[in-house]
Amino acid sequence: xxxxDLQTVAIELADRSYHIAIRGSLLDNPLSYAQLPKSxxxxxxxxxxxxxxxxxxxxxxxxxxxxxxxxVVLPDGEAFKTWESLNLIFDALLRxxxxxxxxxxALGGGVVGDMxxxxxxxxxxxxxxxxxxxxLLAQVDSSVGGKTAINHPLGKNMIGAFYQPLKVVxxxxxxxxxxxxxxxxxxxxxxxxxxxxxxxFLAWLEGNLEAVLAREPVALAHIVKRSCEIKAWVVGxxxxxxxxxxxxNFGHTFGHAIEAGxxxxxxxxxxAVGCGMVMAAQLSARLGLVDAFFVHRLSTLITKAGLxxxxxxxxxxxxAGRYLELMRVDKKSEAGEIKFVLIDKPGxxxxxxxxxxxxxxxxxxxxx
Amino acid sequence: xxxxDLQTVAIELADRSYHIAIRGSLLDNPLSYAQLPKSxxxxxxxxxxxxxxxxxxxxxxxxxxxxxxxxVVLPDGEAFKTWESLNLIFDALLRxxxxxxxxxxALGGGVVGDMxxxxxxxxxxxxxxxxxxxxLLAQVDSSVGGKTAINHPLGKNMIGAFYQPLKVVxxxxxxxxxxxxxxxxxxxxxxxxxxxxxxxFLAWLEGNLEAVLAREPVALAHIVKRSCEIKAWVVGxxxxxxxxxxxxNFGHTFGHAIEAGxxxxxxxxxxAVGCGMVMAAQLSARLGLVDAFFVHRLSTLITKAGLxxxxxxxxxxxxAGRYLELMRVDKKSEAGEIKFVLIDKPGxxxxxxxxxxxxxxxxxxxxx
Numbered sequence: 001x002x003x004x005d006l007q008t009v010a011i012e013l014a015d016r017s018y019h020i021a022i023r024g025s026l027l028d029n030p031l032s033y034a035q036l037p038k039s040x041x042x043x044x045x046x047x048x049x050x051x052x053x054x055x056x057x058x059x060x061x062x063x064x065x066x067x068x069x070x071x072v073v074l075p076d077g078e079a080f081k082t083w084e085s086l087n088l089i090f091d092a093l094l095r096x097x098x099x100x101x102x103x104x105x106a107l108g109g110g111v112v113g114d115m116x117x118x119x120x121x122x123x124x125x126x127x128x129x130x131x132x133x134x135x136l137l138a139q140v141d142s143s144v145g146g147k148t149a150i151n152h153p154l155g156k157n158m159i160g161a162f163y164q165p166l167k168v169v170x171x172x173x174x175x176x177x178x179x180x181x182x183x184x185x186x187x188x189x190x191x192x193x194x195x196x197x198x199x200x201f202l203a204w205l206e207g208n209l210e211a212v213l214a215r216e217p218v219a220l221a222h223i224v225k226r227s228c229e230i231k232a233w234v235v236g237x238x239x240x241x242x243x244x245x246x247x248x249n250f251g252h253t254f255g256h257a258i259e260a261g262x263x264x265x266x267x268x269x270x271x272a273v274g275c276g277m278v279m280a281a282q283l284s285a286r287l288g289l290v291d292a293f294f295v296h297r298l299s300t301l302i303t304k305a306g307l308x309x310x311x312x313x314x315x316x317x318x319x320a321g322r323y324l325e326l327m328r329v330d331k332k333s334e335a336g337e338i339k340f341v342l343i344d345k346p347g348x349x350x351x352x353x354x355x356x357x358x359x360x361x362x363x364x365x366x367x368x
Numbered sequence: 369x370x371x372x373d374l375q376t377v378a379i380e381l382a383d384r385s386y387h388i389a390i391r392g393s394l395l396d397n398p399l400s401y402a403q404l405p406k407s408x409x410x411x412x413x414x415x416x417x418x419x420x421x422x423x424x425x426x427x428x429x430x431x432x433x434x435x436x437x438x439x440v441v442l443p444d445g446e447a448f449k450t451w452e453s454l455n456l457i458f459d460a461l462l463r464x465x466x467x468x469x470x471x472x473x474a475l476g477g478g479v480v481g482d483m484x485x486x487x488x489x490x491x492x493x494x495x496x497x498x499x500x501x502x503x504l505l506a507q508v509d510s511s512v513g514g515k516t517a518i519n520h521p522l523g524k525n526m527i528g529a530f531y532q533p534l535k536v537v538x539x540x541x542x543x544x545x546x547x548x549x550x551x552x553x554x555x556x557x558x559x560x561x562x563x564x565x566x567x568x569f570l571a572w573l574e575g576n577l578e579a580v581l582a583r584e585p586v587a588l589a590h591i592v593k594r595s596c597e598i599k600a601w602v603v604g605x606x607x608x609x610x611x612x613x614x615x616x617n618f619g620h621t622f623g624h625a626i627e628a629g630x631x632x633x634x635x636x637x638x639x640a641v642g643c644g645m646v647m648a649a650q651l652s653a654r655l656g657l658v659d660a661f662f663v664h665r666l667s668t669l670i671t672k673a674g675l676x677x678x679x680x681x682x683x684x685x686x687x688a689g690r691y692l693e694l695m696r697v698d699k700k701s702e703a704g705e706i707k708f709v710l711i712d713k714p715g716x717x718x719x720x721x722x723x724x725x726x727x728x729x730x731x732x733x734x735x736x
Contacts, residue, residue: 040703067703083451094522099702122490122527124699125517126608149493154462160493161529240494331492334467335408335435 007221009228011144012236016164020144020228022221027132027171028057030064036166037128039101042066045089045116046107047076050134053177058107058132066103070096074112079265081111081151083159089119100124103166109135109182110142110269114160117148121163131165134174136186136220137270140227143168145235145248151264155329156256162240170228172220184306185270187212188251190223191301192277193230195294196247196341196349201226202301209304246332247349250341251277254311257326261314274307275366283354283362284342294346311366319367320360375589377596379512380604384532388512388596390589395500395539396425398432404498404534407469410434413457413484414475415444418502421545426475426500434471438464442480447633449479449519451527457487468492471534477503477550478510478637482528485516489531499533502542504554504588505638508595511536513603513616519632523697524624530608538596540588552674553638555580556619558591559669560645561598563662564615564709564717569594570669577672614700615717618709619645622679625694629682642675643734651722651730652710662714679734687735688728 007022026032042062046055051073062069072092074085093102104127106116113131120129131143149160175183194202204222205212211219231248238245255276258267267275281295299309315322324338332339337353344350375390394400410430414423419441430437440460442453461470472495474484481499488497499511517528543551562570572590573580579587599616606613623644626635635643649663667677683690692706700707705721712718 083455087451090520090527091522094520094526094697097696097701097704099704100699101702122529124526125515125528125530147493152458152462154459158462158492159458159490161490162493328465329462331468333465334469336465336467 007225009225009232011164011232013164013239016146018165018167020168020170022170022172022224022228024171024173024217026169027054027174028061030061032169033062033065033130036065036103036130037101039066039103039128041068041070041096041098041102042105043089043093043096043098043102044069044071044105044107045074045112045119046071047074047112049076050108050112054107054134054174058105062105068096074115077265078111078151078259078269081115081264083150086115086119086150089115090123093119093123098123100127102127104129105132106130106143107132107134108138109133110138113138113142114147114149114157117146117163117165118150118160121148121161126163128166131168133168133170135178135182136175136224137182137189139170139175139224140186141189141231143170144228144231146239156260156264157331170224172217172224175215175220180306181268183213183215185268185274187305188270188274188277188302188307190227191298191305192248192250192273193227195277195281195298195343195346196250197230197234197347198226199347201230206301209301213306246339246351247341249332250343250349251280253327253330253332253338253340254279254323256330257314257323258312260326260329261322262312267308267312271308274302274305275309275311278302278309279311279362279366280340281343282366283340283359284344286358286362287342287354289342289344290346294343311363313367320363323363324356324359375593377593377600379532379600381532381607384514386533386535388536388538390538390540390592390596392539392541392585394537395422395542396429398429400537401430401433401498404433404471405469405496407434407471407496409436409438409464409466409470410473411457411461411464411466411470412437412439412473412475413442413480413487414439415442415480417444418476418480422475422502422542426473430473436464442483445633446479446519446627446637449483449632451518454483454487454518457483458491461487461491468495470495472497473500474498474511475500475502476506477501478506481506481510482515482517482525485514485531485533486518486528489516489529494531496534499536501536501538503546503550504543504592505550505557507538507543507592508554509557509599511538512596512599514607524628524632525699538592540585540592543583543588548674549636551581551583553636553642555673556638556642556645556670556675558595559666559673560616560618560641561595563645563649563666563711563714564618565598565602565715566594567715569598574669577669581674614707614719615709617700618711618717619648621695621698621700621706621708622647622691624698625682625691626680628694628697629690630680635676635680639676642670642673643677643679646670646677647679647730647734648708649711650734651708651727652712654726654730655710655722657710657712658714662711679731681735688731691731692724692727
């Protein structure tokens with residue numbers, strides 16, 4: 001594999017199947033969009049950070065294909081993943097008289113992708129959309145699999161839809177402009193695929209993390225492609241998360257509690273997931289599923305990726321109780337019982353509950 | 369058929385298939401819900417008008433089946449079919465810690481059904497829901513077919529989802545408490561099925577309208593069942609409105625313009641559709657598709673049903689222009705061209721555009 005090869009990953013979902021294209025110099029290339037259905041208008045949704053960097057190039061590349069190309073710029077950050085921001089997209093669509101064939105383009109990270117996807121799912125009960133993810137996190141996770149959502153003050157991603165894009169265009173060049181903290185946050189979701197599905201990939205990451213952090217094109221292409229392949233394999237078997245798909249949430253139950261408890265946006269999503277994976281691995285160990293060496297190995301890799309492994313305190317009076325309270329609102333919970341994604345052996349995950357007392361021990365140990 | 373027979377209509381949509389049950393004494397009967405999947409909690413969504421009449425009975429009937437039954441009461445009326453009302457449902461779900469197996473029950477008319485359906489489609493990316501429509505309009509139209517939505521200040525039903533209920537329970541006894549104006553509004557959608565699909569049904573209505581207006585149980589059972597059958601036939605062929613299904617919008621293009629132009633809630637939806645059908649029939653006649661006798665026959669039946677057939681003026685300066693402007697926002701529009709549902713011969717409908725000049729003539733004639 002060289003950096004100039006176009007990599008593609010197929011997501012097989014019957015009449016909702018699509019392809020992920022991975023390479024540099026894709027975003028500004030009209031050929032990236034040439035096979036999409038024609039329509040009178042396209043709307044690019046981006047944010048105040050990414051828009052100035054890439055929106056003009058995308059507008060130009062789309063101009064050949066659509067009669068009119070509009071752009072709406074949202075405020076940047078998880079804190080703005082709200083109904084108010086979503087409504088800015090609806091306002092733009094209606095103000096421009098966009099019909100139900102209008103194609104939406106999500107240009108940005110996971111927040112832009114999730115909101116654009118939900119807007120596309122809901123506008124006139126569904127219009128087509130394309131993901132153009134510009135962060136590592138979005139390229140390896142949120143742009144694949146069709147989960148779209150906004151946050152509610154009482155819970156993250158509580159309002160949304162399963163809705164698949166027509167195509168995902170991962171331009172690796174956009175990762176060059178990514179702040180180091182965002183690159184690290186994206187690596188949390190990359191590392192995740194090791195313990196839940198592919199220990200060879202984990203070993204590869206241990207051996208090549210420096211090349212990844214130095215953003216060597218071949219290393220980036222490999223982690224994006226392998227992550228998308230594993231996610232595609234899981235999502236292809238369970239599109240609507242009735243079973244297997246939940247393993248993709250490894251680290252997310254604790255992670256969501258951290259995000260909600262600190263206020264969305266204080267920690268990046270990937271930072272919370274990185275720390276959450278260490279907590280979930282420790283819980284797996286305390287339940288006798290994996291050994292201490294596995295936890296140490298994962299924790300070391302997460303630390304080297306530039307991510308926190310020590311959990312924040314969420315309450316001065318009953319810290320573990322606050323974690324438990326926040327985790328009960330998780331979408332995987334059933335009848336108030338928290339479902340954790342645990343590692344039952346390295347490279348394999350399961351979903352199960354755990355005694356509150358053991359969960360408290362893990363929280364106390366990780367917050368110490 | 370007697371009034372005590374349970375009527376059922378099957379909606380065949382692969383793994384989203386469901387049944388409509390039609391009879392009196394269904395709402396308060398636990399057997400109506402006995403075959404639904406069990407879950408820890410159910411949430412009844414109703415409004416300030418219907419809630420006091422029927423919510424206690426429904427709560428009691430559901431108590432045997434669900435661990436907890438909660439009720440949320442929304443303000444009544446099309447003017448409240450907004451994000452703010454929708455959010456009251458999400459608030460209730462999250463406040464009660466409802467999980468993704470929680471079943472939502474829509475108890476009320478079309479507005480409650482549309483909002484509850486969209487809340488069910490979106491909460492945690494989809495929870496099950498059941499329609500318990502208490503108006504004629506909802507029983508014959510909005511509870512069947514899976515269209516859910518809220519309004520946007522710039523357009524009606526602009527934000528929503530296609531999402532099917534687990535079951536529809538049409539309790540004919542609820543129609544006894546319906547104000548006469550609401551009964552008439554519901555009849556607009558009943559009459560609609562004649563010109564687009566079944567002229568025998570139109571003839572039956574002409575001969576039995578008095579029995580319907582007197583709310584004779586056998587007459588009500590017949591119109592609800594026949595309307596649902598025709599709608600089921602259409603929706604079964606085109607769930608997501610890529611073609612045929614659009615004929616169900618006969619009268620709705622002009623009707624939506626009336627509703628939007630007067631402000632949502634000034635005219636009832638069915639009143640706007642009744643008048644809109646006369647306008648669409650006149651447009652069909654001016655385009656040479658049907659004769660004046662057909663227009664007269666339809667207009668007479670609509671008048672006898674207690675519905676307006678004269679259109680309101682929406683602008684003092686350019687009335688027809690205002691109609692055209694509002695109709696261009698319609699979801700059926702493509703690239704700014706208005707698509708009308710027209711009658712190409714009695715009992716058959718088509719979707720096509722029409723010259724602005726002819727549409728203006730129709731508006732001028734109907735507003736005169």
